[in-house]
Amino acid sequence: MSRLPRIKHVRAFVVKNDGTGGGADYHDQGDGHWIDDHIATPMAKYPEYRQSRRSFGINVLGTLVVEIEAENGVVGFAVTTGGEPAAYIVEKHLARFLEGRDPSEVEKIWDQMYFSTQYYGRKGLVVNAISGVDLALWDLLGRLRQEPVFAMLGGAVRDELTFYATGARPDKAKELGFIGGKMPLHHGPAEDEEGLKKNLAELEAMRNACGDDFWLMFDCWMALDLNYATRLAHEAHKLGLKWIEEALSPDDYWGYQALKNNAPKGMLVTTGEHEATRWGFRMLLEMECCDIIQPDVGWCGGVTELQKISALADSRGVLMIPHGSSVYSYHFVITRHNSPFAEFLMMAPGADEVVPMFHPQLIGEPVPVNGRLKVPDTPGFGVELNRDIALHRPYAR
Ligand SMILES: C[C@H](O)[C@H](O)[C@@H](O)[C@@H](O)C(=O)O
C-alpha cells in the first residue's frame, strides 16, 4: 500500500468558448480557420454540411476539464474533448471509483471506470471521460511523487521529440523545421472526379513547393469509400504521398484490411484516432488494417490504456504515433521506441505559425522549435490550468 495521500475530490468542469480558441476541443474555432474550411468528412455527401464541419456539430461537445484533489491539497488536472455530457459521467458515475482511494491504484481505478460503464460506453464520449480522469490521475501522481509522467512511464529513450505538422500549409511547416506536413483532404467522393483532381492538384502544388524529400500525407477524416481511397492512394503515390490517414469509417476494419492490401508498395496506411481501448486496437492490428496506429490519449482510454495499446503494436512491429494531444502524448512518445516521431497540430488559423495546441487552456504548454521539443521534466504533465478561462462545474456535488 503506497504512502500517498488519498483522493479527496474529483471535479469536472466545462469551458465556455469565448472565441479565443477551442482548447482541448480544438475543432471549435472561428470562421476562416483552416481546420474548418471545406474538409472532406462522412457528412460531405450532404451539400449543406460540406463547407464547415461546425455545421454538422464537430464542436458540439467542448472541452472537459477534470481536477483530482488529494487530501494534502495537491491537485492534478487534465483537459480533453467531452464537455457537459462527459462532465456528467465524471461526476455522477466515475468519481465514486476515485474519492477516498489511493491515487497510485491507476490500474484498479481504470478497470472499475471501464467495466462499470461498459454497458453504455466502450468507445467515444464515455472513454473520452475515462481518459480525462486517467490523465488527471497521472498528473496528480506526478505532482505527489515530484516526477514528470514520462519518468513514471519508464523514462525517455531519446533526448527530444521530432514532429510532423498537421495543417493546410505543409510548405510553411517545412520552413518551420517540421519533418513533414499532413494536409486535410478537401474533397470526398460526393465531388466525383473533379474533386479527386482538385485533391491531387493540391498535393502536386505542395510537392512542388516542398521538394521531393519532405514528407507529405493526406488526412481523410473517415470521408472515403474503399474504391476512392484506393484510387487516391495510387495517384498520390506518384507524387510521393507518405501515408493516407483515416480514409474509411473506424468501424470498417475489413475496408482498411483491403486498402492496406491494395495500396501501392511503399504507401503507408494509418488510422486509429477515433478507435479506443486495447480491444479496438487489437482488432486493427490482428486484421492488419494499417501500418501506423494513431490513438488519441485523451480519447482512447488515457495513459493507463495507451501503455497496453502501444505494447500490442510494438509486439507486431507497428508504429504507434498518437493523434496530436499536446503534452499528454509528448510524455508518452518520448518513452517508446515504436513512437519515433510525434504529431503537432497547427492551430494558428492560417496553419503558418506555431502556437500552443490547447491554447488558452494550459499555462506553460510547450511547443516545438524547429520541429523539435525537449519534454520539460517538471512534475506531472508539466502544465498548469489557466484559471482565467471561463470554467463552469455543471454537476457540482
Ligand atoms: C486535419 C483533420 O481533418 C483533423 O482535423 C485532425 O484533427 C486529425 O485528423 C489529425 O490527425 O490531426
Ligand SMILES: [Mg+2]
Ligand atoms: Mg487524423
